[in-house]
Amino acid sequence: KQNGATPLFIACQLGHVDIIRLLLEAGAAVCQARNNGATPLLMACWQGHLEVAKLLSSYGASRAATPFGTPEEAANSRGHADLAAWLVASRGWTPLAHLETLTAARATCLLRSGASLHEGEPTPLRRAAGGAGEAAALVRRAAALWSPASHSLFPAAARARAALLVLSLYEIHERYHLDSAGATNGIAALDFGHCVLGFAITRETE
Template sequence: MASQQGHLEIARLLLEAGAAIGQADEEGVTPLLAACHNGHLEVAKLLSSYGASRAATPFGTPEEAANRKGHADLAAWLVASRGWTPLAHLESLTAARATSLLRSGASLHEGEPTPLQRAAGGEGEAAAPIRRAAAPWSPASHSLFPAAARERAALLVLSLYEIHERHHLDSAGNTNGIAARDFVACVLRFAVTRETE
């Protein structure tokens, strides 16, 4: 009903609470099809950012529904966004949702255009964390990496700390004038990647 009536904030709250994005009603109408049939562009964008299927239903595809009902702007957006992954939907993502997608392993390089390509010149709250996540690992970007990469970083920090303790570095933690924390950050930026296995 939220999709059919164009209630964007209600749809957002339902999706944040885990509503089934592809659940069709008894006639086979999905939320995305309902939004497209009624010309609710912002709701369609939101549903798409959660990965709503654009596959055909008994009433055709969402794109066909938008065209059939004369919603040219919505139909054009559906065509333009065909290759987007959920992370590429910058206009619909909050910074918190972008961060959640990044932490769960969303790729910066999949889709056409990729989320990183869209964020490169993009404004809005979701573009900044995507750009930060594309940079090499650092303490400032640690929270934007997937769990496996964050675990690897923590393990490497502990390992490097043990090496530091064994070699009895000076009281400032220096080795040849390099502070231990700078050494750790320098090593980790090359050792920790988003795709860490």
């Protein structure tokens, strides 16, 4: 490190989006500042790197004041009007709301880790309504009632509960050994059970 500058900080200074994405995916500390207090996001805004700022923000980069001011102030002071405008517009976003920046893999990871669809302003679900792209489609799918098709987008606890309840349904079905005459009723019972699961399993506990 030079004066506390991490590889992420240097990549943000130079605007190397692909390298920044790799570093963040590998767990680089998004808010780690240099010795003088300058953060990666502040440097990106100082240099006018809009896509870098979006990517850092999608990983939860802090917009708090540094010894050099806030990232928004840095963008304004350097005349980066488009970047400053985006920072204003996205002030209330959670990481999941950064739909234009998120890859499908990252959106899936956030959804599976329990990211809320209803927090922030505007919320991720509101931003995804009618939006294009894979991330928006995943958010809309995750907002639906639980089903086998949406199972993979639910948090770990909800997926475990779904697996347990589905297994219980099949065990009940097998225990009663429905014959061919009762097969149709058995299938109907299983289908009914899956419909009920949609209301029994929720992705958010609050």
